[in-house]
Every structure is written in C-alpha cells, then in structure tokens.
Amino acid sequence: MRPEDREQVKDLSLFREMSDDAFGRLLAGSFLQRFPAHVVLINEGAPADFLHVVINGGVELFSNWRDRETTMSIARPVSTFILAAVIKDAPYLMSARTLEPSSILMIPSQNIRSAMAGDAAFSVAMVDELAACFREVVKAQKNVKLRSGVERLANYLLQLSVLQERRKGIELPIEKKTLASLLGMSPENLSRAFASLKPYGVAVNGGSVSLNDVAGLESLAKPSRFIDDPHS
Amino acid sequence: MRPEDREQVKDLSLFREMSDDAFGRLLAGSFLQRFPAHVVLINEGAPADFLHVVINGGVELFSNWRDRETTMSIARPVSTFILAAVIKDAPYLMSARTLEPSSILMIPSQNIRSAMAGDAAFSVAMVDELAACFREVVKAQKNVKLRSGVERLANYLLQLSVLQERRKGIELPIEKKTLASLLGMSPENLSRAFASLKPYGVAVNGGSVSLNDVAGLESLAKPSRFIDDPHS
DNA sequence: GCTGCCGCTTGATAAATGTCAAGTGTCGAT
DNA sequence: ATCGACACTTGACATTTATCAAGCGGCAGC
Structure with a gap:
C-alpha cells in the first residue's frame, strides 16, 4: 500500500x-x-x-x-x-x-x-x-416511493450537475444500464425518460448530457433538500 | 414517569x-x-x-x-x-x-x-x-425495488403471522390506508391485492385476516432471509 | 331515529412501467 | 477487415399501478 x-x-x-x-x-x-x-x-x-x-x-x-x-x-x-x-x-x-x-x-x-x-x-x-x-x-x-421514474432521473441529473460544477455538459459516471437499475427502472424506460426530458433542455449524446434549461428542469424535478442534498 | x-x-x-x-x-x-x-x-x-x-x-x-x-x-x-x-x-x-x-x-x-x-x-x-x-x-x-405490490403484501402477511405466533387469524395492527402507504401502493390497490390473494387462502374481514394456505402463500411470496427476517 | 363523515371496496379508465423484438452503432477479438 | 458481443434505442404490446367515481357500511354527533 x-x-x-x-x-x-x-x-x-x-x-x-x-x-x-x-x-x-x-x-x-x-x-x-x-x-x-x-x-x-x-x-x-x-x-x-x-x-x-x-x-x-x-x-x-x-x-x-x-x-x-x-x-x-x-x-x-x-x-x-x-x-x-x-x-x-x-x-x-x-x-x-x-x-x-x-x-x-x-x-x-x-x-x-x-x-x-x-x-x-x-x-x-x-x-x-x-x-x-x-x-x-x-x-x-x-x-x-414518492417520485416517478422521470422525476428521479431529472433530480439525478441536477444532482450530478451540482457535483460536477459546470452548468452544461455533464458526464454520466456509470453506464445507462446501471443508472436505470439505480433509479429503479428498466433500461428501456430510462431511454424514454431521457427522451421525455428533451423539452426541458436535456440533450443526450452517449455518456454526455447537456442541460440547456436548468431552471425548466428544476421546475419539473422540484428537488428537495431532504431527498437530494447529500449534506442534509 | x-x-x-x-x-x-x-x-x-x-x-x-x-x-x-x-x-x-x-x-x-x-x-x-x-x-x-x-x-x-x-x-x-x-x-x-x-x-x-x-x-x-x-x-x-x-x-x-x-x-x-x-x-x-x-x-x-x-x-x-x-x-x-x-x-x-x-x-x-x-x-x-x-x-x-x-x-x-x-x-x-x-x-x-x-x-x-x-x-x-x-x-x-x-x-x-x-x-x-x-x-x-x-x-x-x-x-x-425488487417486488410488486402483491408480493410485498404477501410477505407482510407472512411476517405478521410469524410475529403473532398463530397460524390462522392474524390481526392487522394498522389501518389498511396506512398499510397501503407503508407497502408503497394506493389504498385501492391494496384492496385489489388482498382480493388477488384469495386463491392463496387469504380471507379478509375488516382488520382480521385468515391465512388458510400458508404454504401456498409462501410459494407466491418467496420470503427471503435478507429482506424479511428482522433479525438478519 | 337520522345524518354526515370516513374507511373501505369495486368498477371504469388512464397513466406509468415492464417486456419482447428488432435494429443501430461501438468496440474488441480474431 | 470481419465478426460477434453488447450497450443502447425504438416500437408494439402487456402488465402494473394510479386515479376518478360511485356505493356500501359503520359510527359518532345531533
């Protein structure tokens, strides 16, 4: 060591x-x-x-x-x-x-x-x-227990964007397959969840995701201190 | 005190x-x-x-x-x-x-x-x-994350029957409304889940539940030590 | 006795989610 | 370069679950 x-x-x-x-x-x-x-x-x-x-x-x-x-x-x-x-x-x-x-x-x-x-x-x-x-x-x-699949994904992306300290252009740290399982949905469903976030400025390209409308995404995701803040 | x-x-x-x-x-x-x-x-x-x-x-x-x-x-x-x-x-x-x-x-x-x-x-x-x-x-x-609503209910009932130490005739310790929320489903869905357990010997009468086919119920519920056993 | 509230159930319907199947693209092994 | 495995996506479809609405029945308060 x-x-x-x-x-x-x-x-x-x-x-x-x-x-x-x-x-x-x-x-x-x-x-x-x-x-x-x-x-x-x-x-x-x-x-x-x-x-x-x-x-x-x-x-x-x-x-x-x-x-x-x-x-x-x-x-x-x-x-x-x-x-x-x-x-x-x-x-x-x-x-x-x-x-x-x-x-x-x-x-x-x-x-x-x-x-x-x-x-x-x-x-x-x-x-x-x-x-x-x-x-x-x-x-x-x-x-x-409180959120739908799309809502969980939206909040995950926002969390990631805070963690990676850049407004646009975040990188998924794990395979989508694993992410789907972590978020409690099937891989197919994760694909569709990403698609349904397109109107909220979410653009996916492989493991790269751009958030072009963070405010809009937040209005959908409604992040909560007592669910999403890792320090709370 | x-x-x-x-x-x-x-x-x-x-x-x-x-x-x-x-x-x-x-x-x-x-x-x-x-x-x-x-x-x-x-x-x-x-x-x-x-x-x-x-x-x-x-x-x-x-x-x-x-x-x-x-x-x-x-x-x-x-x-x-x-x-x-x-x-x-x-x-x-x-x-x-x-x-x-x-x-x-x-x-x-x-x-x-x-x-x-x-x-x-x-x-x-x-x-x-x-x-x-x-x-x-x-x-x-x-x-x-791993079970459907019916499966969660089946396992809950089996857990209760162990806890209350009698084979048939267990008493729900909480209102069905609360139980539904605890199990992560709507009250309507809990009613239907009970109904769909009828073929497995589950008879409901208010807060009293009889389990007339524990073996059958277990074959559906597939209880696991690492989910259901409170001491594991 | 009524009466209204509430917990519960049931049916009809809608929304969310999973499954199956096919097709694309990448990447590494041969 | 070719092949095959695999991650991912998309569409069609099935299942699960939630929502809305109605109705039943108990029970507390009048």
Missing part, C-alpha cells in the same frame, strides 16, 4: 481522529488488492469478514430476489462500504462488484470491533458515519 | 449497559408526555432537539414531497425513533404522528451526545443500534 493511499484512508472521517498507532493496529492484517472490472467482491448472504474501502475505481452494490436484480448504490473513492454488516457480524445484505478496475482495501472485521472497544473516539466516529449512511438510505427510499 | 416505564426504557439495548448513574443523567431534562391519536409529533425539516421513545401506543413515520405522502415505518413500544437526526444534529428527514393515543418519552439531544462523549460503552451500543436501523432501511428498500 502506497503512503499516499494510506494517507487518503487515514483522512476518512471514520479514521481521522485515530492515533497513528491505533490506525496502524487497525491496518494489521489488512491488504490492498487490485481487481479487474466486473468482478464480484461480495456475495449477499456471506459473512462479513472484511470492511472494504474503495481506494480507486468504483463499486456497485446490488441485490437480487428471484430473477430480479437492482442496484442499491455506487461506492466511489475514497469511501467504505458494508460497514453495518461488519458491526453486526451479520451476513451482507447486498452483493458488490467492481464497475471498473479498482483498488480495494480490505480490513478484517475483527480489527474494527477491537478498535471500537479500545478507542472511544473511534466509536463516536463510527456512530457519526453510520448515522450518515442511515440518512442516505432513507433519502433513497423517499426518492423511490 | 412510572418506575416500570423507566425500567422498560433502561432495558432497551441502547441503554442496558449504562450505569444507573449515567442513565439518570441521560434522563435529566427528559419528559414523558401523553398524546391523543393522530397528533403530529415531528415535522420533517425541523431541528432534531429530542430523541423520542415510544413507551406505549404507536407512531407512524412518514414523508411528503409535493402533494404526495408515504409512510416510511411504524414505531412500536418500546423503541426509539429518529436516532440518526439526533446524532448528526441535523434536520429530521421524516415527520412523525401518533397512530393511537400514545406515551412518548423525549430525551434532549444534547444529553445523548454528552453520554456518548463520557461513556464508551454507550457509544458502542449506539453503533450497534444504528447499524441495525441501517439494515432495516436497506431491507425496506430492497422490498420496494
């Missing part, structure tokens, strides 16, 4: 307050591994032996039931995923696969639990992190 | 490991209040000043967007709700209203944060509680 990678992990809010010493103990037995694209890292139902940290690349968290599958969220550097399963020492509720070639740091679950026991500040950081995760899922749930 | 109520709260996994002393400090400035049915306790977006604990009765957590509303979950005695907002000192993401006349214990948010700072064991309990909450929402999200 390169020193700059270690530095990035240490800078996560989860680990920032730890002593270097405690952080060293946490990483004992951990390993950083490079994976190709489209590799399954975690199978739903397996015991949570490691806390995973995306160092670079991207990871899709998804879930299956019968013959259906849905994308639950996307983890980007630098962030952890499946923290809750590690805490509860319970089976993973989601599967995970790389979207692209990715470096993943894997920390033994036992190290996390030991660190909590020995380091009160770390526990507090964990509480903070888990509360944030919880609020994210609640927002996602509201998004699905 | 009656001693037996205090005992029940102390017995929550969140507080069980606390010293009586620390628990006393936690409750300083708290108060127990009785509310009539259908009273709004919390408005989405308000600052999270109190951690709420349902002592008896029942509370519906719900959320609005534009002219739509959906119920997110039901809190029953004895349990806390909106813990995450309290931790983050952030606005509530959901509103709350009583379903019936209810007693609610309200603990000042500041007390919770102080207790975390001074009591490592309490922090660990909080981590555990939040991880459990997180996993609950993830399951709810999978339920909505």
Whole structure:
C-alpha cells in the first residue's frame, strides 16, 4: 500500500481522529488488492469478514430476489462500504462488484470491533458515519416511493450537475444500464425518460448530457433538500 | 414517569449497559408526555432537539414531497425513533404522528451526545443500534425495488403471522390506508391485492385476516432471509 | 331515529412501467 | 477487415399501478 493511499484512508472521517498507532493496529492484517472490472467482491448472504474501502475505481452494490436484480448504490473513492454488516457480524445484505478496475482495501472485521472497544473516539466516529449512511438510505427510499421514474432521473441529473460544477455538459459516471437499475427502472424506460426530458433542455449524446434549461428542469424535478442534498 | 416505564426504557439495548448513574443523567431534562391519536409529533425539516421513545401506543413515520405522502415505518413500544437526526444534529428527514393515543418519552439531544462523549460503552451500543436501523432501511428498500405490490403484501402477511405466533387469524395492527402507504401502493390497490390473494387462502374481514394456505402463500411470496427476517 | 363523515371496496379508465423484438452503432477479438 | 458481443434505442404490446367515481357500511354527533 502506497503512503499516499494510506494517507487518503487515514483522512476518512471514520479514521481521522485515530492515533497513528491505533490506525496502524487497525491496518494489521489488512491488504490492498487490485481487481479487474466486473468482478464480484461480495456475495449477499456471506459473512462479513472484511470492511472494504474503495481506494480507486468504483463499486456497485446490488441485490437480487428471484430473477430480479437492482442496484442499491455506487461506492466511489475514497469511501467504505458494508460497514453495518461488519458491526453486526451479520451476513451482507447486498452483493458488490467492481464497475471498473479498482483498488480495494480490505480490513478484517475483527480489527474494527477491537478498535471500537479500545478507542472511544473511534466509536463516536463510527456512530457519526453510520448515522450518515442511515440518512442516505432513507433519502433513497423517499426518492423511490414518492417520485416517478422521470422525476428521479431529472433530480439525478441536477444532482450530478451540482457535483460536477459546470452548468452544461455533464458526464454520466456509470453506464445507462446501471443508472436505470439505480433509479429503479428498466433500461428501456430510462431511454424514454431521457427522451421525455428533451423539452426541458436535456440533450443526450452517449455518456454526455447537456442541460440547456436548468431552471425548466428544476421546475419539473422540484428537488428537495431532504431527498437530494447529500449534506442534509 | 412510572418506575416500570423507566425500567422498560433502561432495558432497551441502547441503554442496558449504562450505569444507573449515567442513565439518570441521560434522563435529566427528559419528559414523558401523553398524546391523543393522530397528533403530529415531528415535522420533517425541523431541528432534531429530542430523541423520542415510544413507551406505549404507536407512531407512524412518514414523508411528503409535493402533494404526495408515504409512510416510511411504524414505531412500536418500546423503541426509539429518529436516532440518526439526533446524532448528526441535523434536520429530521421524516415527520412523525401518533397512530393511537400514545406515551412518548423525549430525551434532549444534547444529553445523548454528552453520554456518548463520557461513556464508551454507550457509544458502542449506539453503533450497534444504528447499524441495525441501517439494515432495516436497506431491507425496506430492497422490498420496494425488487417486488410488486402483491408480493410485498404477501410477505407482510407472512411476517405478521410469524410475529403473532398463530397460524390462522392474524390481526392487522394498522389501518389498511396506512398499510397501503407503508407497502408503497394506493389504498385501492391494496384492496385489489388482498382480493388477488384469495386463491392463496387469504380471507379478509375488516382488520382480521385468515391465512388458510400458508404454504401456498409462501410459494407466491418467496420470503427471503435478507429482506424479511428482522433479525438478519 | 337520522345524518354526515370516513374507511373501505369495486368498477371504469388512464397513466406509468415492464417486456419482447428488432435494429443501430461501438468496440474488441480474431 | 470481419465478426460477434453488447450497450443502447425504438416500437408494439402487456402488465402494473394510479386515479376518478360511485356505493356500501359503520359510527359518532345531533
């Protein structure tokens, strides 16, 4: 593991307050591994032996039931995923696969639990992190239950435009197929949803999207602080 | 607050490991209040000043967007709700209203944060509680995204029958209107969903439901440990 | 007893969403 | 260069779900 990678992990809010010493103990037995694209890292139902940290690349968290599958969220550097399963020492509720070639740091679950026991500040950081995760899922749930497909797409695009800090010309960070699943619709439906946003100044070209009428799009999307703002 | 109520709260996994002393400090400035049915306790977006604990009765957590509303979950005695907002000192993401006349214990948010700072064991309990909450929402999200309305109802009924420990003759604990919203469908649709379960031995009479063919219902519902089991 | 409200149901209809099938274009492997 | 796999799009169609309207039945208040 390169020193700059270690530095990035240490800078996560989860680990920032730890002593270097405690952080060293946490990483004992951990390993950083490079994976190709489209590799399954975690199978739903397996015991949570490691806390995973995306160092670079991207990871899709998804879930299956019968013959259906849905994308639950996307983890980007630098962030952890499946923290809750590690805490509860319970089976993973989601599967995970790389979207692209990715470096993943894997920390033994036992190290996390030991660190909590020995380091009160770390526990507090964990509480903070888990509360944030919880609020994210609640927002996602509201998004699905209160909005139509088109509305979810419109809000996703607006969120992206804020994130990418340019008014026109945003880039979709994931394949449309995956985006459809993340937004809770079929790929065909996503195509049609894009088409139905054309009157609102949305022009699509492959992975590039221009928003030529942000105000109009907002009047359709009606973004809400308590669904769309990642910091609320 | 009656001693037996205090005992029940102390017995929550969140507080069980606390010293009586620390628990006393936690409750300083708290108060127990009785509310009539259908009273709004919390408005989405308000600052999270109190951690709420349902002592008896029942509370519906719900959320609005534009002219739509959906119920997110039901809190029953004895349990806390909106813990995450309290931790983050952030606005509530959901509103709350009583379903019936209810007693609610309200603990000042500041007390919770102080207790975390001074009591490592309490922090660990909080981590555990939040991880459990997180996993609950993830399951709810999978339920909505992977299943049709009829499938969600079928699984809900099976869950109830396990909870109420009798094979036939279960009682719906909430109005059908609320149940519809909880399951993410319109009330009309819930009626039709019940009707379409008739061939699977489901007979409805007001709030009473008989399951005359649990095996058949299960073959339709295909319950999954990682969606329906509250302990997984 | 009425009477009006409300929860619930049912039917008719519309809107949203999914499925199936075909066709296009890209890209990487041979 | 050709081929095939695959992501994406589009159209036709089926299914699911919501909406609107009407009606039933219980129940609280007059």
